[in-house]
Amino acid sequence: MTITPMKAKHQRxxxxxxxxxxxxxxxxxxxxxxxxxxxxFYLPADYSANPPEAGRAVRLGGMVxxxxxxxxxxxxxxxxxxxxxxxxxxxxxxxxxxxxxVEGSGAVAEGRRQPxxxxxxxxxxxxxxxxxxxxxxxxxxxxxxxxxxxxxS
Amino acid sequence: MHGYANPARFLRLARWLTxxxxxxxxxxxxxALAWALLAAPAERLQGDSAKILFxxxxxxxxxxxxxxxxxxxxxxxxVWRHPLAAIGARAVALPGAFFSALCLATGSLWGRPxxxxxxxxxxxxxxMLVLLFLYLAYIALAEAADRDSQGSGQSRIPAIxxxxxxxxxxxxxxxxxxxxxxxxxxxxxxxxxxMAPVFLYGLLAASLGFSLIFGGVVLARMxxxxxxxxxxxxxxxxxxxxxxx
Numbered sequence: 019m020t021i022t023p024m025k026a027k028h029q030r031x032x033x034x035x036x037x038x039x040x041x042x043x044x045x046x047x048x049x050x051x052x053x054x055x056x057x058x059f060y061l062p063a064d065y066s067a068n069p070p071e072a073g074r075a076v077r078l079g080g081m082v083x084x085x086x087x088x089x090x091x092x093x094x095x096x097x098x099x100x101x102x103x104x105x106x107x108x109x110x111x112x113x114x115x116x117x118x119x120v121e122g123s124g125a126v127a128e129g130r131r132q133p134x135x136x137x138x139x140x141x142x143x144x145x146x147x148x149x150x151x152x153x154x155x156x157x158x159x160x161x162x163x164x165x166x167x168x169x170x171s
Numbered sequence: 172m173h174g175y176a177n178p179a180r181f182l183r184l185a186r187w188l189t190x191x192x193x194x195x196x197x198x199x200x201x202x203a204l205a206w207a208l209l210a211a212p213a214e215r216l217q218g219d220s221a222k223i224l225f226x227x228x229x230x231x232x233x234x235x236x237x238x239x240x241x242x243x244x245x246x247x248x249x250v251w252r253h254p255l256a257a258i259g260a261r262a263v264a265l266p267g268a269f270f271s272a273l274c275l276a277t278g279s280l281w282g283r284p285x286x287x288x289x290x291x292x293x294x295x296x297x298x299m300l301v302l303l304f305l306y307l308a309y310i311a312l313a314e315a316a317d318r319d320s321q322g323s324g325q326s327r328i329p330a331i332x333x334x335x336x337x338x339x340x341x342x343x344x345x346x347x348x349x350x351x352x353x354x355x356x357x358x359x360x361x362x363x364x365x366m367a368p369v370f371l372y373g374l375l376a377a378s379l380g381f382s383l384i385f386g387g388v389v390l391a392r393m394x395x396x397x398x399x400x401x402x403x404x405x406x407x408x409x410x411x412x413x414x415x416x
Binding site: 027030031034037041042044045049051054056057058059061079115116117118119120121126129141142143145146147148149150151152153169 | 173213214215217218221250284286293294333334338345350351353356357366370390
C-alpha cells in the first residue's frame with residue numbers, strides 16, 4: 019500500500035489546526051496558572067483563611083452586609099462589613115462612596131489589613147450585578163426581579 | 172468556495188449591498204438610540220446612566236466579533252489561499268479597532284458613576300485593552316508587510332498574527348468568570364437573560380443596527396482596497412510599457 023501524498027491544501031489545513039490547538043492549549047495553561055494571581059480582589063473567605071500581611075495594599079471584595087453600614091460621629095467615617103457565605107470582615111473608610119454602594123450589594127474596598135484583622139479602606143468601589151430592571155420594579159428584591167424577568171421573557 | 176474569488180463577481184454584489192447595509196444600519200441604530208434616550212425606562216439602581224449599555228454592549232460584541240471574523244478570514248487565507256480573505260481581514264481591522272475603542276471609552280464613562288472609578292486593571296478591562304492594541308498592531312503589521320511585498324499582493328504574515336491574536340477572544344469572554352473582577356458577569360446567555368425584556372429588545376435592535384453599519388463599512392473598505400490594488404497594477408503596467416518603449 020502506498021501512502022498518497024496529501025494535497026497541499028489539506029496539508030496547510032492540518033498545520034493550521036495543529037498550530038491553533040497548540041495556541042489554545044498554551045492560552046488555557048497560562049490562564050489556569052493565573053487563576054489566583056489575576057483576580058482583582060480577595061474574597062472574605064480567602065482573606066480570613068490566608069490573611070495578606072498587614073500594611074500591604076490589597077483589595078477586598080464581597081457583599082455589604084445588611085444593616086452594617088454605620089456613620090461615625092465625625093460624619094465622614096463609615097464602618098461596614100464585607101462578607102461572603104464563609105467569612106465577614108469589618109471595614110472602616112473615610113471618604114465619599116459611589117451611589118451604588120448600598121447594603122446587600124457588591125463592593126470592592128482598596129486598602130490595607132490592620133494588625134487586628136479589620137480592613138482600612140482608602141477607596142471604595144461599587145460592584146453592580148448583571149441584572150437590569152426598570153425603575154417600576156424597584157421595590158422588588160433582586161430575587162423577585164429575576165423571577166419577574168424569567169416569567170415575562 | 173471560490174465562487175467569489177473573482178473580484179468582479181464580488182464587486183457586483185458589494186456595489187448594491189454596501190449602501191443597503193449602511194442605510195438600514197444607520198436608520199435602525201438611530202431609532203434604537205433615540206428610543207433609548209427618550210423612551211426607555213430608568214434602571215432600578217443606576218437610573219439613566221445605565222442607558223449607555225445600548226452603545227457599550229454592541230461595541231464590545233463588535234470589537235470581539237470583528238477579531239473573530241479577522242481570524243476566520245486569516246485561516247481561509249492561509250489554508251485555501253482565497254484572494255478575498257486577505258482583503259476582508261484587512262478591511263475588518265479598522266472598524267474593529269474603532270468599536271473596541273468605543274467600548275473602552277463608553278465603559279470608562281459608565282464606570283465613573285456606577286463603580287466610582289474611570290478605570291481599574293481587572294481581567295475584563297485589561298483583556299479588552301489588549302484587544303484594541305492587537306487591532307492597532309495588526310493594522311501596522313499589514314501596512315508594513317504589504318509595502319514590503321512590492322506589488323505581489325497581500326502578505327501572509329498578518330494572517331498568522333490574526334490567528335495568534337484570536338486567543339484573546341475567549342480570554343475576554345471568560346475573564347469575568349475565571350477571575351474575581353469589578354466588571355459584572357454577562358447578563359445574556361443563549362436562552363436566558365438577566366435583563367428585563369424592555370432593555371433586552373432595545374439592546375438587540377441597537378446591536379443589529381451597529382452590526383449592519385459594521386458590515387457596510389467592511390464592504391466599502393474591501394472595495395477601496397480592491398480599487399487601490401487595481402490602480403497600482405495599472406500604474407506598474409504603464410511604467411513597464413514606458414521602460415520598454
